[in-house]
Amino acid sequence: MTTMTEASVREFKMPDVGEGLTEAEILKWYVQPGDTVTDGQVVCEVETAKAAVELPIPYDGVVRELHFPEGTTVDVGTPIIAVAVAGAGGAAPEAPAEQPAAAPAPAKEEPKPEGRQPVLVGYGVATSSTRRRPRKGAEAGSPAPAQAIQAELNGHGGAVAEKRPLAKPPVRKLAKDLGVDLAAIIPSGPDGIITREDVHAAATPRTAEQTAPVVAAPATAAAPAPVASYDTARETRIPVKGVRKATAQAMVGSAFTAPHVTEFVTVDVTRTLKLVEELKQDKDMQGLRVNPLLLIAKALLVAIKRNPDINASWDEANQEIVVKHYVNLGIAAATPRGLIVPNIKDAQSKTLPQLAEALGELVATAREGKTSPAAMQGGTVTITNVGVFGVDTGTPILNPGESAILAVGAIKPQPWVHKGKVKPRQVTTLALSFDHRLVDGELGSKVLADVAAILEQPKRLITWA
Structure with a gap:
């Protein structure tokens, strides 16, 4: 059996x-320390600014340590899991607990992973010196002293690592804001990591001294819990991160970069709803998602075909308008993690059944929280269906890099003049927002009028497509 002295630790x-x-x-996390992992096995799920993604490990071995707990935000390029893998002359270790005790060996005798780490698509090995967290030196069966292991994982001597307390960037910022010296804090986190609680605990006595200097706590007293600056019974604070953070930044950037114009039209969609019911019975549409949104999406694609300049973007660097000869149709989707806008690639070339299938897959994937980052990139125009919430309409904000977004309001029975008589008809309001730098009022009006005309007389899907 291969011992840990014959294996190397890869981050x-x-x-x-x-x-x-x-x-x-x-x-x-899908694994824990001591678990055996194989190349390609999913070890954790992470949420980026765009989607939730499962991460596979790129080699075989035994999990030595999980560097961060669930709920932690980690910078790209930071080690998140340590895996003991086989050395050049042995197989992967069976489990850390089965290692025989070994005499301490110099750190230089342990194989180092530097220069041999696999490089995943999307990032590479950092060119600058990267600090790594030290290993626990008191573990039973540790193949090297704690100082040697720390020196190996840091990539330099242990003395250098001791000069700088171990803490994540957000914790360092918190300490700076509170005026707390990290070097004076006794860390409580794994491997000597200073946590936010440690910083709060160090800052709280200081505050108490300023307000009540006569009060002194025994040296052995437990560290006081962090004091909230608001009434927790009356307020709840939710950290802005992941998809919500990215959405907020994108919307602010779009609102204050592209001059928005929004136009509205109210349209009788009674015939469209009748066509939806007919399509549900069509043998070519069996098993597919058929609803008003499908025909609205098709109507917008036809309108773009008739007015191709609406499908464009503004290139600020080159001062150019980039007209796209393809339509990546975005569909705004509300998910528990926030608003996302995946898009259907090359939607303009899809038949109605193909479009229905793509819409069904898009919605199902979004609801499961499995939308990939690639599915949300490269959108050219978007539809947001606020009508599902009973809202009549809205003034949607453009997705960055797009020139138009169509909001669809609730479809409701309303009195409507039809063939010279007032009758109850199914009516909705459409709102089209567009970037006025590249879309003028005439072009925007034509697109919106075309969509409305198709939904009022769906046979135009055939004559105009």
Whole structure:
């Protein structure tokens, strides 16, 4: 059996799974220390600014340590799990608990993973020196002294590592804001990591001294719990991160970059609803998701075909309008993790059954929280269906990089003049927001009028498509 002295510890780093993302939150660990893992096995699920993604491990071995607990936001490129893998002359170790005790060996005798780590798509090996967290030196069966292991994992001498307390960037910022010296804190986290609770505990006595200097606590008293600056019984504070944080940043950037114009039209969609019922009975549509949104999406695609300049983006760097000859149709979806906008690639080339199938898959994947980052990139125009919430209409904000977004309101029976008589008809209100830098009022009006005309007379789907 291969012992740990014949194995090396490899650090699996948080990858950039979304092209340019800087951090991700660990949602769930699927493995624990001591578990055996194989190449390609999913070890955890993380949430990025775009989606929830499962991460596979790129080698075989035994899990030595999980560096961060669930719910922690970790920077891309930071090691998140340590795995003991076989050395050049042996197989993977069976389990850390079965290692025989070994005499301490110099750190230089342990194989180092530097230069041999697998590089995942989306990120590479850092060129600068990266600090790694030290191992616990008091573990039974440890193949090397704690100082040697720490020196190996840090990539330099142990003395250098001791000069800088171990803490995550958010914890360092918190300490700076509260005026707490990290070097004076006794860490309570794993492997000597200073936690937010440690910083709060160090800051609370200082505050108490300023307000009541005569009160002194025994040296052996437990550290006081962090004091909230608000009434927890009357307020709840939710950290803004992941999808919600990315959405907020994108919407602010869009609202204050692209000059928005929104136009509205109220339309009788009674015939469209009748067509939906007919399509549900069509043999070619059996098993597919058929609803008004399907025909609205098809109507918008036809309108774009008739007015292709609406499907464009603004290139600020080159001062150019980029007209797209393809339509990646985005569908806004509300999920427990926030609003996401996955898109159907090359929607303009799909038949109605193909479009229905793509819509069904998009919605199902979004509800499961499994939408991939790739599915949310490259959108050209979007539909947001606020009508499902009973809302008449809205003024939607453009997705960054897109020139138009169509909001669909609730479909309700209303009195309507039909063939010279007032009759109850199924009516909805559409709202089209567009970037006025590249879409003028005429173009925007034509697109909105075309969508309305198709929904009022669905036979135009055939004559105009």
